[in-house]
Amino acid sequence: DVVVHDTKAPVFSAVEHLTFEATSPSGAIGTYGLPTATDIVDGDRPVTCSPASGSTFGLGPSNVTCSASDTRGNEATTGFNVTVKDTIAPVIAEHAVVTAEATGADGALVSYSLPSVSDAVSTNLVASCTPVSGTQFALGTTAVKCDAVDGAGNEAAQTSFNVIVADTTAPIIINANTDKVVEATSAAGATVSFVKLIATDAVDPNVQVTCSSESGSVFALGTTTVTCGANDASGNVATPVSFKVTVQDTTAPALSGVSGNLIAEATSAAGAAVTFALPTATDLVDGTVAVTCSEASGSTFALGSTTVTCSATDAAKNTSSASFDVKVQDRTAPTLAGLIDVS
Structure with a gap:
């Protein structure tokens, strides 16, 4: 008898290694087409692979193993690598302008919040900015530059924002x-x-x-x-x-040249005409000021004592005055007339 045996396993088509970009800290969902397996007796055979297409593959390389068997139990295996990489840089969020009031000629100590950093894979990334928060910023505008690097070494595009220290406080x-x-x-x-x-x-x-x-x-x-x-x-x-x-102006004019007391001999029953020098007056503000006296020089003064008061008033109504007495007396004896000598 002739016995024909089938001892050959199915044959797989060529496989290619695959690379996916990570989409989360867990890695990435990897989808792939199944390789084909052909048997010389049974023709095309079903193929199973593990991990299956659509599974989540962790960061780094993972091996996918595929197998196929014919109806006589001959089994063939093949495999390929699935590599999940993180090649996308993190993104630094935009930061608003920071304004601060100057506290001295050298500016002000300014603190600011760090901009947030987002990345598909790395979490809790922190930006590094210079000048650092809490340091002295000079008057005017200073650009703060920020950088970030994820766990895979991808560097974010550098961003910047302005810190403006202004003097808006009046003296x-x-x-x-x-x-x-x-x-x-x-x-x-x-x-x-x-x-x-x-x-x-x-x-x-x-x-x-x-x-x-x-x-x-x-x-x-x-x-x-x-x-x-x-x-x-x-x-x-x-x-x-x-x-x-x-x-x-509360200062009165100053009088000068005020006559002393005068004595005059009566020249008639009315008294006597008496003359005297008119005083003068000067004022700090008005200069020379007119002087008036209660009795004019050259007028007739009655027998007895008469007080003459002289005054001067400036434009501010300040008045000064001085006085002296004129005494008219009769010390002249009568004159006898019509006398006849007797011898």
């Missing part, structure tokens, strides 16, 4: 002058001095206070409002302060 005038009332020293008014005002500023150490009228200048008669202000180098304007300077 403060820390002292003040009270209202002043001074006496005029001339027709122009009076020279008035007042305390120099000082301003402080967090950033600008050299803020100067300027006033609408300077200390030591001449202030006119009347009331002048002095307003003082200050600006820092960033253009911030301090709240102005003001005070009033009042120059007044």
Whole structure:
């Protein structure tokens, strides 16, 4: 008898190794087409592979084993590698502009939150940024640059955001002058001095206070409002302060040349005509001021004592006065007339 045996296993078609991009920390779902297996007796045979197509493959290489058998139990196996790689870089989220108020001439300490980093595979990634949060930032705009690397060494595209340190706080005038009332020293008014005002500023150490009228200048008669202000180098304007300077004229004119007491001999029953020098008056503000006397020089003064009062009034209604006495007396004996000598 002739016995024909089938001892040959099916034959697999060529297989290719596969590579997939990771889509999560678990790896990636890998789908593949089954290889074919052909038997010289049975023809095409069913193929089974493990892990099956559509399974999740972890990061790195994994081996897929496929098998096929004919109806006589001859079995063939083949295999291929499935490699899951992470080649996609993480992405750094956009970061908003950070603004801070300057606390000194060198800027401010600025803290900021790190931008978030997303990656398909690596979790809890943290961006690395410079200058680092919590350090000193100078006045103006500073670019902060951020980087990130995932577990596979993929580097994110560098991002940046701006930290702006600005000076928006106005200086403060820390002292003040009270209202002043001074006496005029001339027709122009009076020279008035007042305390120099000082301003402080967090950033600008050299803020100067300027006033609408300077200390030591001449202030006119009347009331002048002095307003003082200050600006820092960033253009911030301090709240102005003001005070009033009042120059007044309360000083009366000064009389000079006032006559002393006068004694005159009566020249008639009416008394006597008496002349005297008219006093003069000068005023700090008005200069020469007219003088008037209660009795005019050259007028007739009655027998007895008469008080003459002379006064001068300036434009501010300040009046000064002085007086002297004119005494008219009769010390002349009568003259006898019509006498006849007797011998």
